[in-house]
Amino acid sequence: MNIALVGIWVWTAVEVVLRVRDRLRHRGSTARDGGTRPLIVVLVVIAVAGAELSDVFLPSSSVLLLLGAHAAWMAAGVAIMVVGLVVRLWAITVLGAAFRTTVEVDEDQVVVDNGPYRWVRHPSYTGALLIIVGFGIAEANLISVLLAVVLAVVLPVLAFALRIRVEERARVETMGAPYENYRARTKGLVPGVW
Numbered sequence: 001m002n003i004a005l006v007g008i009w010v011w012t013a014v015e016v017v018l019r020v021r022d023r024l025r026h027r028g029s030t031a032r033d034g035g036t037r038p039l040i041v042v043l044v045v046i047a048v049a050g051a052e053l054s055d056v057f058l059p060s061s062s063v064l065l066l067l068g069a070h071a072a073w074m075a076a077g078v079a080i081m082v083v084g085l086v087v088r089l090w091a092i093t094v095l096g097a098a099f100r101t102t103v104e105v106d107e108d109q110v111v112v113d114n115g116p117y118r119w120v121r122h123p124s125y126t127g128a129l130l131i132i133v134g135f136g137i138a139e140a141n142l143i144s145v146l147l148a149v150v151l152a153v154v155l156p157v158l159a160f161a162l163r164i165r166v167e168e169r170a171r172v173e174t175m176g177a178p179y180e181n182y183r184a185r186t187k188g189l190v191p192g193v194w
Contacts, residue, residue, distance in 0.1 A: 022102070
């Protein structure tokens with residue numbers, strides 16, 4: 001059994017639960033998303049499928065087993081996936097009812113700058129990207145590692161960057177100066193970098 005693929009299914013189940021929760025709370029309007037929600041889903045599916053399908057073209061056993069590195073790549077990738085899922089769930093928990101899978105900002109919402117939000121403004125996206133990259137690495141072949149870098153980083157980062165722009169515009173419009181001050185002192189996705 002491919003433990004990395006199980007990790008993807010666990011992550012998918014978490015996302016489904018979040019969407020159901022939004023629906024039950026009568027939240028989840030995509031009116032302000034700017035089309036970013038389906039874009040993220042499509043690019044993440046492409047990244048994961050690309051990493052999974054790469055095993056068909058270059059099975060992990062063909063190169064990495066010869067180098068004795070298959071288990072190490074798998075373990076490292078799964079560890080990165082677990083860290084990503086923990087970061088995403090931590091971010092969701094800290095925001096509580098204010099967390100949505102869509103771009104919505106409540107009129108009375110305050111800036112949250114504790115938990116993972118003290119280091120980055122979008123830790124749930126950081127977590128998602130770690131899950132995807134970890135999956136590519138856990139597939140443990142040279143093509144999937146390359147795909148993890150190209151597909152699982154570049155494509156989703158572009159989608160998340162667009163989403164971040166849309167979200168931050170909505171937050172500035174609703175929260176004003178407190179959010180602008182928070183944005184000035186924190187990075188978007190990677191602590192101290194970007």
